[in-house]
Amino acid sequence: xxxxxxxxxxxxxxxxxxxxxxxxxxxxxxxxxxxxxxxxxxxxxxxxxxxxxxxxxxxxxxxxxxxxxxxxxxxxxxxxxxxxxxxxxxxxxxxxxxxxxxxxxxxxxxxxxxxxxxxxxxxxxxxxxxxxxxxxxxxxxxxxxxxxxxxxxxxxxxxxxx
Numbered sequence: 001x002x003x004x005x006x007x008x009x010x011x012x013x014x015x016x017x018x019x020x021x022x023x024x025x026x027x028x029x030x031x032x033x034x035x036x037x038x039x040x041x042x043x044x045x046x047x048x049x050x051x052x053x054x055x056x057x058x059x060x061x062x063x064x065x066x067x068x069x070x071x072x073x074x075x076x077x078x079x080x081x082x083x084x085x086x087x088x089x090x091x092x093x094x095x096x097x098x099x100x101x102x103x104x105x106x107x108x109x110x111x112x113x114x115x116x117x118x119x120x121x122x123x124x125x126x127x128x129x130x131x132x133x134x135x136x137x138x139x140x141x142x143x144x145x146x147x148x149x150x151x152x153x154x155x156x157x158x159x160x161x162x
Contacts, residue, residue: 008120010041023125023155028092043097048106049078107143126156
């Protein structure tokens with residue numbers, strides 16, 4: 001890469017799941033650690049925090065009292081996710097990763113961030129839900145694979161055979 005050229009951007013979506021942690025670690029081990037300190041990508045780590053009203057999922061008497069507590073819990077979870085991602089990056093000597101938290105559906109947030117920043121690669125974990133559960137709740141990785149305007153890498157944690 002010639003000097004002065006902008007490095008391509010890699011976006012990694014993270015949440016509180018074990019699969020997400022694995023995907024971030026796997027990505028850092030293969031795309032960043034071997035190249036330190038001359039990483040081939042700029043790294044942007046994204047966490048999508050649900051909106052409190054969406055998380056509650058109902059309206060009616062008492063919602064005004066519940067929403068602030070749910071929102072505080074969601075903010076606390078987002079802070080933990082970001083702190084964990086920072087810790088993982090630091091442990092792999094990746095000190096210049098950018099972390100951002102957005103409010104909304106992860107599927108839409110990740111695709112919007114890819115478009116906004118003209119990312120070259122989006123990395124997401126895979127929760128391994130079955131076909132029925134995926135059809136009912138949706139799959140972030142599946143949605144992104146079909147709608148993101150860049151290459152999408154879905155990192156699956158290997159199942160341990162007993």
